[in-house]
Amino acid sequence: MMVQQTIRITLSxxxxxxxxxxxxxxxxxxxxxxxxxxxxxxxxxxIDELKAAAYPLPGAVGDLCRTGSAAASETLSSxxxxxxxxxxxxxxxxxxxxLEAGRRERLSFWPDPRGFxxxxxxxxxxxxxxxxxxxxxxxxxxAAVQGLSALEILINKDxxxxxxxxxxxxxxxxxxxxxxxxxxxxxxxxxxxKPGGWKDKMLQPGPNNDxxxxxxxxxxxxxxxxxxxxxxxxxxxxxPHIDPKLKLAPPYEKSGLQKAFYAASIASxxxxxxxxxxxxxxxxxxDWVKNWAGGAWRTIEASDGVGGRSEKAxxxxxxxxxxxxxxxxxxxxxxxxxxxxxAGLTVGFNELDGD
Amino acid sequence: xxIDRRSLLLGTIAFAGAAPFGRAFAAGGSESDVAxxxxxxxxAGDFCVxxxxxxxxxxxxxxxxxxxxxxxxxxxxxxxxxFARRPGTFAVxxxxxxxxxxQIFAAAEGRHFYGHGAFSSDGRLLYASENDIAGARGVxxxxxxxxxxxKIGEHxxxxxxxxxILLLADGKTLxxxxxxxxxxxxxxxxxxxxxxxxxxxxxxxxxxxxxLTKHAMxxxxxSLSIRHVTQDATGLVWFGGQWEGAPSExxxxxxxxxxxxELRLIAPPALGAPELKGYIGSMAVSxxxxxxxxxxxxxxxVLYVDSATSSIISQSAxxxxxxxxxxxxxxxxTSSGFGVMRFETARASVISEVELHDLAxxxxxxxxx
Numbered sequence: 001m002m003v004q005q006t007i008r009i010t011l012s013x014x015x016x017x018x019x020x021x022x023x024x025x026x027x028x029x030x031x032x033x034x035x036x037x038x039x040x041x042x043x044x045x046x047i048d049e050l051k052a053a054a055y056p057l058p059g060a061v062g063d064l065c066r067t068g069s070a071a072a073s074e075t076l077s078s079x080x081x082x083x084x085x086x087x088x089x090x091x092x093x094x095x096x097x098x099l100e101a102g103r104r105e106r107l108s109f110w111p112d113p114r115g116f117x118x119x120x121x122x123x124x125x126x127x128x129x130x131x132x133x134x135x136x137x138x139x140x141x142x143a144a145v146q147g148l149s150a151l152e153i154l155i156n157k158d159x160x161x162x163x164x165x166x167x168x169x170x171x172x173x174x175x176x177x178x179x180x181x182x183x184x185x186x187x188x189x190x191x192x193x194k195p196g197g198w199k200d201k202m203l204q205p206g207p208n209n210d211x212x213x214x215x216x217x218x219x220x221x222x223x224x225x226x227x228x229x230x231x232x233x234x235x236x237x238x239x240p241h242i243d244p245k246l247k248l249a250p251p252y253e254k255s256g257l258q259k260a261f262y263a264a265s266i267a268s269x270x271x272x273x274x275x276x277x278x279x280x281x282x283x284x285x286x287d288w289v290k291n292w293a294g295g296a297w298r299t300i301e302a303s304d305g306v307g308g309r310s311e312k313a314x315x316x317x318x319x320x321x322x323x324x325x326x327x328x329x330x331x332x333x334x335x336x337x338x339x340x341x342x343a344g345l346t347v348g349f350n351e352l353d354g355d
Numbered sequence: 356x357x358i359d360r361r362s363l364l365l366g367t368i369a370f371a372g373a374a375p376f377g378r379a380f381a382a383g384g385s386e387s388d389v390a391x392x393x394x395x396x397x398x399a400g401d402f403c404v405x406x407x408x409x410x411x412x413x414x415x416x417x418x419x420x421x422x423x424x425x426x427x428x429x430x431x432x433x434x435x436x437x438f439a440r441r442p443g444t445f446a447v448x449x450x451x452x453x454x455x456x457x458q459i460f461a462a463a464e465g466r467h468f469y470g471h472g473a474f475s476s477d478g479r480l481l482y483a484s485e486n487d488i489a490g491a492r493g494v495x496x497x498x499x500x501x502x503x504x505x506k507i508g509e510h511x512x513x514x515x516x517x518x519x520i521l522l523l524a525d526g527k528t529l530x531x532x533x534x535x536x537x538x539x540x541x542x543x544x545x546x547x548x549x550x551x552x553x554x555x556x557x558x559x560x561x562x563x564x565x566x567l568t569k570h571a572m573x574x575x576x577x578s579l580s581i582r583h584v585t586q587d588a589t590g591l592v593w594f595g596g597q598w599e600g601a602p603s604e605x606x607x608x609x610x611x612x613x614x615x616x617e618l619r620l621i622a623p624p625a626l627g628a629p630e631l632k633g634y635i636g637s638m639a640v641s642x643x644x645x646x647x648x649x650x651x652x653x654x655x656x657v658l659y660v661d662s663a664t665s666s667i668i669s670q671s672a673x674x675x676x677x678x679x680x681x682x683x684x685x686x687x688x689t690s691s692g693f694g695v696m697r698f699e700t701a702r703a704s705v706i707s708e709v710e711l712h713d714l715a716x717x718x719x720x721x722x723x724x
Contacts, residue, residue, distance in 0.1 A: 100601040102550050111542040114491065143550040210630075235543040248541045333400060348675025349396060349692030349715035350636055350652040355424065355441055355470060355518075355582070 029277050031215035031345075032203075038222045038275040039202050043093060046268060047189050050086040054185035057083055058178040061151075061161070065171035068162025077255070080155060083181065084108075084148055084257050088264035090188075092229030095221055096198040097191030103184050105143035109150070110251045111236055117144040121153055125170065133172040138180050147184070148252070151177045156254045220345045222276060227332055227347065229269045234328040237262050237305055241321050250306070262305025263312075270297060278335060281343035289338045296327040296334075389414050389451050393678050393690055393720045394423030394437055398713035404437045405716075406451060406723070411688075411696035411709035417457055420445060424470030425519065425719040429478040433723065434500065436474075436481055440717075441518075442467040442540040446483065448504055451723045460504040465489055466496065467540055470718075471519040474500075475561065476526035482561065484517035484531070485509075491537055493517035495529065495559070510564025513557040515548075518582040519638075523558075523590070528567060528614070530592045531557040534580040535572065536599070549599050554580045556594055558614050570618040576606060583637055587662040588644025591616065595635025595649045608635045609649045609660060621665045630654060636677040636718050641685040646701045648687050652677040652718075657689055659701040671703035678720025690716035 060079040064072040087108050090098065098104050109117050120142050124132060131137055138146055154161070154174040161167050161174060192198045202221070205212035212218045237258075240246040250258035279290045302313035309318035319327075340347045390409040395416075396402050402419040404426065417437075424440040433452040439445045444467050449457035462468050465488050472483040481498040493512030498504045512520075514533025521530045535554030536546040546552075554577075558567040572579050578600030585593050591611045598605045608631055612618040632653035639648045646668065647660040652675050659668040671689075678690030682698055686706060689697045692715045698706040 096602075100603060102601075105549055111545055112547070113539040113542045114537070114547060116547065231543075236545070239543075240541070246541045337398075337400075346655070346674050348652060348655075350675050350677035350718050355636075355718060 027280065029280050031219040034276050035202055035215055035218040035222065037277070038219075038272060039199055042268075042271050042275040043090075043222075044192065044199060046086070046089045046271075047093075047185075047192055050083070050090055051182075051185045051189040053079070053082040053086040054182040057182055058175055061171070061175045061178045064161045065167070065175065066163060068160070068164070073160060076155060076161075080148070080151065080255060081257055081260060083185075084152075084252050084255070085260050085264040087148060088251070088261045089268035091265065092232055092269070093225050094228055095225060096201070097188045100191065101187070102143050103188055106139070106146040106184050107181060108148045108251075109144045109146075111248055112144070112149065113248055116142070117149050118153065120145050121150050124173065128169045130169075130172075133169070133176045135176075135179075138173075138176045139183075146177065146180050148181060151181065152252055152255050216345060219276070219343070220340075220347055222272065223278070223335065223340055223345055223347055226269060226272050226276065227335060229265065229272070230328055230332045230335075233262070233265045233269065234325050234332075237265065238321055238325045238328065241306060242325055259304045259306055259308075262303075263310065266300055266305075270301065273297075273335075278339040278343060281339060283342050286338060286342065289334055293331055293334055296331040299327045300324055300331070387452055389723050391680060391688060391720055392426050392428070392435055392437075392451060392723055394419070394426065394440075394717035396422065396715045396717065404447070405714075407696070410707075411711065413711070415454060417447065417449060419447065423447075423717060425472070426721045427472040427474055427481060427483075428721050428723060429474035430724065432478045434474065434478055435721075435723070436472055436504070438468045438470045438472055438483060441469045441544065442486065442538060443470070444468060446472070446504070448481070448500075458504055460498065460506075462496070463506055466494070469493075469516070469518050469534075473520050473522045473529065476522060482510075482520055482522070482529060484512065484520050486516070486538065488539060491515065493531075493533055495520060495531065495564070510559060510561075511566075513559060513566045513569055514555045515553060516580070519584050521584045521586060521592070522561065523586055523592070525590075527561055529559045529561045530584050530586070531559055532581040532584050532594060533557055534582050534597070536580055546599065549578070552578065552580065552599060554596070556581050556584070556592065556612055556618065558592075568614045570612045575604070576620075578604075579606060579608070583635060583649075585638040585640045585647065586644075587611075587640055587647060589662070591662065593638060593640070593647045593649075593660075593662065595638045597635065598633035602633060605630070605633050608633070608651075609638075609647070609658065611647075611662070611665065619665065621660055621667065624658075624667045624670065631656060631658065637679050637720075639679040639681060639687065641687065641701065642681040643684050646685055646687075648679045648689075648701070650677050650679050650689065652692065657687070657699075657703075659687075659703065668701050669703040671699055671705075673697055675715075677718045678716050680720045680722040682722075688720060688722075690720045692716060696720075 060076040064076045202218045205214050240248040251261045298314050299319045302315045302319050303324045304310045388408045389406045391407040395405050402422050404417045406415040422440045423437045427436045435451045436448040444462040447457045466485045469484040483496040485494045485496045487494050495510040497508040499507045512531050516534035516536040518532045518534045533555045535552040537548040554572040556570045579596040581594045581596045583595045591613050593611045596608045607620040610620040631651035634653045635649045636652045637650045647662050649658045655674045657671045661668050675692035676689050680688045682688040686700050694711040694714045697708040
């Protein structure tokens with residue numbers, strides 16, 4: 001509560017300063033323009049990046065399983081890291097193709113506080129059921145064992161993947177999972193980019209469009225994704241570090257990728273925020289909102305998400321995670337309470353997060 | 356940095372007594388004017404429960420330490436209890452028609468509320484939908500009103516992720532909307548078992564906790580998370596769900612079932628009707644028990660259904676509408692996340708509308724009298 005009060009007081013002071021100085025408004029963009037910018041400059045490049053990163057993954061697993069060499073192991077670790085980082089950039093785009101066919105959970109089963117994935121993977125490894133490693137069969141298993149979270153465990157087992165008999169089934173399973181990851185990533189790209197796909201849906205709203213009747217609905221969808229991403233990053237990546245009562249393992253901790261995951265989440269969120277040009281919708285007396293948001297982004301981007309300083313930080317210190325958490329929530333409030341309001345977009349209190 | 360749940364609750368909750376919410380709505384009236392109650396968020400970002408007159412103006416507000424959700428009401432006594440939104444752990448009980456200090460109580464260790472509850476018909480007990488976090492199972496917490504809402508027992512909800520629970524007209528049976536989704540507070544509001552969810556509508560004996568009937572969502576409806584329920588004049592229970600599956604496979608989200616009648620979905624709307632975007636946020640029945648209302652906040656619509664024919668009467672439009680409650684014999688009051696309270700007929704004709712500035716109504720609006 002005290003933090004909220006501090007934010008409110010800070011915002012009020014900034015509002016007074018901005019009012020005194022007299023702000024200059026940028027030209028107000030159209031909804032269609034921001035949607036086009038967000039889809040073409042943000043969403044599509046990132047899903048393409050995921051597909052491109054995932055494509056060599058099965059080969060990298062195969063190489064390690066055939067050779068067992070240190071070089072192949074390093075290549076796989078590096079490729080796996082690229083896929084995780086690419087995934088972090090699209091994790092919060094929870095609409096359209098990502099939502100169909102349970103693709104998000106099938107790609108990455110995190111958070112997993114009950115340890116579903118470990119339990120199911122252990123059973124599969126124990127039973128060594130060959131039918132599971134047949135082409136396409138893994139896609140019929142629980143989402144928990146279909147994607148990157150399960151692959152991470154298989155890669156980081158005490159006994160490394162290699163040509164020996166001890167890792168034969170594990171190799172077959174890892175390769176199957178890697179193929180599934182590449183396949184799901186490919187499906188997402190196809191569903192977005194095919195003629196009449198989700199990209200077209202978002203760029204051509206209208207009465208005959210079964211999902212979006214006008215460009216404001218498309219813009220609202222993208223703003224909601226941004227808000228979902230800010231919430232997910234604050235609550236699942238930062239909060240467990242500042243509230244010791246929370247027991248939630250960071251994403252891809254076994255591979256040491258939690259910082260990279262945070263950095264990729266933030267970079268993608270910032271990219272979407274910029275592409276949506278929400279600040280350009282603000283009324284002339286709202287310079288304080290831009291100033292506050294700019295400061296919040298600097299703090300968020302200065303952190304590595306686990307208490308240290310980001311390599312790309314624009315400020316010298318490592319901001320305390322509590323501050324980063326509060327700034328992220330403050331930014332979310334500004335987007336909902338100021339930017340979308342001035343933009344005339346409908347992002348309702350009840351519709352955001354159903355219950 | 357650890358946040359002690361109880362100290363946070365007790366330290367921050369504030370009783371605003373009869374303080375009016377805004378000047379525009381403060382004039383005149385008394386506690387007995389209260390007609391509706393709803394949780395809300397104020398512009399500053401803090402949360403409260405609002406007691407409203409029949410015209411939508413505010414009689415009284417009670418501050419909350421976090422976001423509230425639904426309100427259980429015992430109409431003969433005017434007793435109400437508001438629950439924290441999932442996965443919150445606080446609840447606040449108070450009297451709607453007299454400005455007495457509220458009573459605060461919390462979920463037991465290892466439990467959290469799902470935002471809904473129901474009083475027993477004699478008002479002595481309060482039932483709450485809860486999560487047994489470690490056990491990954493739904494439970495119905497039982498609270499003794501006379502002993503300051505002390506928890507005295509639990510029934511199984513006979514499913515996972517129970518949401519709304521409704522005491523049926525027989526006064527003995529609870530209808531439980533088991534959403535089927537597993538959540539753990541450590542992972543926020545993330546659903547952990549979407550591909551293995553098991554939603555159901557369970558009829559449970561309120562006294563013994565015995566399962567009387569259970570309608571499980573299977574096959575094409577496996578991903579339909581049942582969340583909200585109401586009962587019509589014939590005794591049928593109507594439910595509204597949230598679709599957790601592929602959006603392109605979304606079924607009808609509203610249906611009905613009875614203890615001795617199988618589950619049925621409503622007839623599809625006419626071609627060209629706006630879609631509901633996979634989410635029903637609240638259910639209500641008209642005072643005469645004939646018309647079912649289902650709000651779809653993501654789509655910004657209220658669907659009105661004739662309970663006798665299971666066919667859609669009309670569909671009204673209001674941005675971020677979610678709260679719905681009966682008004683008159685067969686009309687409804689609705690409330691939105693943009694502070695609008697609208698009264699309308701089941702034919703979607705607007706009777707009147709009031710906008711309360713700087714507040715957002717939360718999901719549920721309940722009639723007090």
